[in-house]
Amino acid sequence: MSTALAESAAGGLNPLRQTKPRYGEKVIRGILFAAAAVSIFTTFGIIVSLLIPSVEFFTEIPVTEFLFTTTWTPLFANPQYGVLPLIMGTMVITVIAIAIAIPLGLGSAIYLSEYAKPKARKVLKPTLEVLAGIPTVVFGFFALEFITEFVLKPIFPGIQVFNALSAGIVMGIMIIPTIASLSEDAMSAVPAGLRDGAYALGATKRQVALRVIVPAALSGIVAAFVLGISRAIGETMIVTVAAGLQPNMTLNPLEGMQTMTSYIAAAGAGDVSTGSIEYKSIFAVGMLLFIITFFMNLISIRLVRKYRQAYQ
Amino acid sequence: MSETMSEIHDPQPPQSTSDLNNTGRMDVSAVLEGAEVPEAVSNIVFDLANVQVYYGDFQAVRDVTMQIGRNEITAFIGPSGCGKSTLLRSFNRMNDLIPGARVEGLLAYHGFNIYAPDVDPIEVRRRIGMVFQKPNVFPKSIYENVAYGPKVNGMKVNMDDLVEECLTKAALWDEVKDDLKKSAYALSGGQQQRLVIARCIAVKPEVILMDEPCASLDPIATAKIEDLMKELAKDYTIVIVTHNMQQAARVSERTAFFTADVDANGVRHGRLVEYGPTRRIFTAPHDPRTEDYISGRFG
Amino acid sequence: MTTTLSSPASSSPIDLEGKGQPFVDKTFRWILFLCLAVGIIFLAILLTYVTIKGWPRLTPTLWENMPSLRRPATAGAQSAITGTLWVIGFTALFALPVGFLGAVYMEEYANPTSRFTRFVEVNIQNLAAVPSIVYGILGLAIFARALSLGQSVITAGLTLALLVLPVIIVSTREALRAVPQNIRHGSLALGATLWQTTWRQTMPAAVPGMATGTILALSRAIGEAAPLLLLGAVTFISFNPTGPFSAYTTLPIQIFNWTKESREEFQVLASATIVLLLVILLAMNAVAILIRNRTQKRW
Numbered sequence: 001m002s003t004a005l006a007e008s009a010a011g012g013l014n015p016l017r018q019t020k021p022r023y024g025e026k027v028i029r030g031i032l033f034a035a036a037a038v039s040i041f042t043t044f045g046i047i048v049s050l051l052i053p054s055v056e057f058f059t060e061i062p063v064t065e066f067l068f069t070t071t072w073t074p075l076f077a078n079p080q081y082g083v084l085p086l087i088m089g090t091m092v093i094t095v096i097a098i099a100i101a102i103p104l105g106l107g108s109a110i111y112l113s114e115y116a117k118p119k120a121r122k123v124l125k126p127t128l129e130v131l132a133g134i135p136t137v138v139f140g141f142f143a144l145e146f147i148t149e150f151v152l153k154p155i156f157p158g159i160q161v162f163n164a165l166s167a168g169i170v171m172g173i174m175i176i177p178t179i180a181s182l183s184e185d186a187m188s189a190v191p192a193g194l195r196d197g198a199y200a201l202g203a204t205k206r207q208v209a210l211r212v213i214v215p216a217a218l219s220g221i222v223a224a225f226v227l228g229i230s231r232a233i234g235e236t237m238i239v240t241v242a243a244g245l246q247p248n249m250t251l252n253p254l255e256g257m258q259t260m261t262s263y264i265a266a267a268g269a270g271d272v273s274t275g276s277i278e279y280k281s282i283f284a285v286g287m288l289l290f291i292i293t294f295f296m297n298l299i300s301i302r303l304v305r306k307y308r309q310a311y312q
Numbered sequence: 313m314s315e316t317m318s319e320i321h322d323p324q325p326p327q328s329t330s331d332l333n334n335t336g337r338m339d340v341s342a343v344l345e346g347a348e349v350p351e352a353v354s355n356i357v358f359d360l361a362n363v364q365v366y367y368g369d370f371q372a373v374r375d376v377t378m379q380i381g382r383n384e385i386t387a388f389i390g391p392s393g394c395g396k397s398t399l400l401r402s403f404n405r406m407n408d409l410i411p412g413a414r415v416e417g418l419l420a421y422h423g424f425n426i427y428a429p430d431v432d433p434i435e436v437r438r439r440i441g442m443v444f445q446k447p448n449v450f451p452k453s454i455y456e457n458v459a460y461g462p463k464v465n466g467m468k469v470n471m472d473d474l475v476e477e478c479l480t481k482a483a484l485w486d487e488v489k490d491d492l493k494k495s496a497y498a499l500s501g502g503q504q505q506r507l508v509i510a511r512c513i514a515v516k517p518e519v520i521l522m523d524e525p526c527a528s529l530d531p532i533a534t535a536k537i538e539d540l541m542k543e544l545a546k547d548y549t550i551v552i553v554t555h556n557m558q559q560a561a562r563v564s565e566r567t568a569f570f571t572a573d574v575d576a577n578g579v580r581h582g583r584l585v586e587y588g589p590t591r592r593i594f595t596a597p598h599d600p601r602t603e604d605y606i607s608g609r610f611g
Numbered sequence: 612m613t614t615t616l617s618s619p620a621s622s623s624p625i626d627l628e629g630k631g632q633p634f635v636d637k638t639f640r641w642i643l644f645l646c647l648a649v650g651i652i653f654l655a656i657l658l659t660y661v662t663i664k665g666w667p668r669l670t671p672t673l674w675e676n677m678p679s680l681r682r683p684a685t686a687g688a689q690s691a692i693t694g695t696l697w698v699i700g701f702t703a704l705f706a707l708p709v710g711f712l713g714a715v716y717m718e719e720y721a722n723p724t725s726r727f728t729r730f731v732e733v734n735i736q737n738l739a740a741v742p743s744i745v746y747g748i749l750g751l752a753i754f755a756r757a758l759s760l761g762q763s764v765i766t767a768g769l770t771l772a773l774l775v776l777p778v779i780i781v782s783t784r785e786a787l788r789a790v791p792q793n794i795r796h797g798s799l800a801l802g803a804t805l806w807q808t809t810w811r812q813t814m815p816a817a818v819p820g821m822a823t824g825t826i827l828a829l830s831r832a833i834g835e836a837a838p839l840l841l842l843g844a845v846t847f848i849s850f851n852p853t854g855p856f857s858a859y860t861t862l863p864i865q866i867f868n869w870t871k872e873s874r875e876e877f878q879v880l881a882s883a884t885i886v887l888l889l890v891i892l893l894a895m896n897a898v899a900i901l902i903r904n905r906t907q908k909r910w
Contacts, residue, residue, distance in 0.1 A: 028806045032716035035709045039734045042773045046745060049752035107646025115640055124647060131654050133892060135834030137863045138885050141870050142657050145878060176650045206639040234742025236837035241870055261744050268841035274756060286748045297740040406800060411722060438802030448793035451816055461801035515801055
């Protein structure tokens with residue numbers, strides 16, 4: 001059975017040496033590396049594709065005019081490029097959305113994490129996941145056809161067909177699963193010892209949930225909120241369908257308004273010639289959107305890391 | 313840091329054996345079954361000179377000088393955390409898988425340095441096989457488990473014959489011959505470990521390293537493996553790490569006793585204390601630490 | 612009389628009911644349940660509404676006929692159905708190999724502490740949270756215009772592939788991580804190379820997790836409309852795609868187009884198409900759950 005000795009009998013040469021370098025393995029490693037690097041290409045691609053046209057845009061339109069004037073009429077004969085109406089529109093709808101999503105999302109999370117029996121949990125949690133899986137264009141349709149028509153019109157008879165309120169409400173519900181699942185993750189990471197210790201002292205479920213669990217999971221919960229806000233800001237289809245495409249510098253949710261995302265969608269879907277200033281405005285708004293959501297995501301990721309480390 | 317040492321196969325700490333019963337000198341002469349061998353190793357397979365194993369800056373094993381003899385069963389014994397498994401894994405370069413692990417000194421296989429820059433670790437591992445503490449059969453059929461090694465090494469053989477030969481050598485053929493397509497997970501722990509051995513010898517190694525192979529097995533399965541070991545020693549060189557001193561006494565011809573030095577910071581470094589024929593180690597050890605361990609006074 | 616333990620302060624039997632705040636606690640619990648109920652009721656109403664509204668058009672004409680703006684009574688969504696299939700086909704073609712192999716690199720080959728690895732991981736985390744319309748901008752600038760692929764199926768496939776890539780990488784990494792380390796060690800110890808080990812042992816064992824991740828990613832891609840708005844899907848398409856460079860439309864986009872129309876018949880068509888889309892997504896997710904439940908590996 002000792003073939004090895006026979007081979008080494010030839011003296012001198014190490015029988016264990018590499019007879020031929022393993023090229024195949026090197027090639028494979030290179031391919032795998034390239035695959036992993038695609039994600040870097042994506043980020044790079046996003047930044048470059050946003051940056052170059054944006055820079056060109058800002059050579060024609062000063063940044064101050066972009067950020068601080070209040071008229072957005074890129075398609076008029078004498079176009080104006082003040083982005084504040086778009087930011088205002090995004091903000092109004094986002095505020096409505098998170099006013100719904102944060103309490104309902106956190107409440108759902110606390111219920112699922114602290115109160116629900118395992119059997120109930122098995123049914124309820126997947127339901128939230130189904131909600132999360134519904135395409136956003138469906139939500140937009142529902143906002144326009146049902147919420148505006150059958151829920152809001154009876155309450156606010158003068159409401160416009162396209163309005164921020166229905167978009168905001170529906171968006172809020174859409175974001176509930178995001179906030180709920182991330183908050184629930186944070187809460188279940190709280191060590192059992194903390195929970196049990198509080199119960200052992202005679203605290204009720206409510207007291208444990210509000211005074212022990214939520215504070216302990218706070219950074220994770222805040223991360224969930226931040227992520228929810230980021231999603232609301234970046235959401236396109238619901239606002240495009242239900243909130244209309246008219247830039248509107250108002251705080252009145254009963255009116256329609258255009259957001260950063262719905263502007264990009266509308267302008268990008270239309271026939272804009274490459275190189276024109278309207279074409280570049282798509283990228284300028286896109287850049288603004290990307291910067292805002294990027295920083296929010298960064299904060300959220302940092303917060304998640306913080307709570308994960310605390311309990312590792 | 314002692315976690316890193318056993319990280320490679322299983323985070324489960326070795327089970328304590330029942331014979332460390334602190335009742336004074338234990339009489340192992342009754343179980344000494346290995347052949348009588350001279351002090352010096354005659355047919356050297358592994359030659360270690362001042363071998364040290366590091367994980368990054370941490371020195372896990374200090375200064376080991378010894379020889380492993382051909383067709384002998386050599387046992388590494390000693391308390392937990394003294395580098396036995398770490399040293400064993402450096403024989404087949406499995407330590408390479410841990411980032412930051414390195415070996416200093418000379419570890420020679422038939423006179424050739426295993427860690428020379430032009431050495432192919434894949435070829436090393438084909439010639440020097442390993443059986444792990446927990447049987448790690450693949451989630452495939454019994455046949456595919458045994459056939460895997462030859463296949464990946466490109467061996468041109470009649471696979472059916474080779475599978476039967478190896479399962480027979482591993483004392484498993486009769487138990488599985490009726491259904492080789494059965495999943496390996498359907499076997500018992502002892503059978504799985506024998507399957508691992510069959511799989512190991514299918515690539516025609518010269519050496520079989522065993523890292524506490526019976527740690528997760530019941531006494532009957534353990535006895536079967538021990539008998540198997542003695543059969544295998546006729547064709548292979550075997551090095552076994554074990555926590556069970558009686559097992560070492562039963563199966564091995566040579567025994568190496570390791571211990572751990574604890575330095576000023578409380579960090580443990582493994583060290584070879586004594587190495588010699590099993591009969592001598594267990595009846596007339598030279599070093600008092602060896603005697604303490606064997607008689608169960610500590611460990 | 613022997614001394615007795617002093618009796619409790621109250622002479623009545625021990626009262627374990629306590630005072631507490633049962634009303635506040637109960638109310639709190641109900642409020643929480645209501646929070647959850649709102650989402651669930653909303654979902655129920657939404658599903659009911661689209662089904663009822665779309666019911667008249669849930670007939671075979673929905674998939675047999677092409678969309679038409681002039682004859683809503685006979686319009687169908689065939690071009691959207693085939694368009695979706697073509698686009699998702701290309702999405703899978705680009706995203707799955709890159710995602711699987713990229714995850715394999717990160718889990719099996721890369722040094723976990725190297726800067727490149729950390730950089731890739733941070734990248735993936737960020738990309739997962741970028742708004743989908745930004746991916747549309749990327750697709751427009753680079754694939755449609757710079758690479759002159761135009762507003763075609765292949766552009767859509769590439770763009771959506773980049774969009775879902777983080778999902779595939781993360782779920783594949785998790786699936787690979789779930790494969791026990793000692794399986795890899797067993798393979799390597801037999802003299803297999805890292806790729807042989809990965810391809811023949813690790814990846815096959817991770818297939819169920821990879822499959823569910825794939826389904827998740829493709830479900831996401833099927834429902835996406837925002838990026839495609841910038842990639843030409845919005846133009847009125849009443850033919851099936853003829854090739855990778857053909858114009859196209861997808862189900863979400865068709866829904867969007869019909870929703871914009873003021874005539875009621877188109878709202879009904881949109882509803883029916885929504886039901887179709889949801890049924891497809893439901894079927895995919897049912898398959899994913901089936902896979903997850905069927906393959907509970909007992910390591």
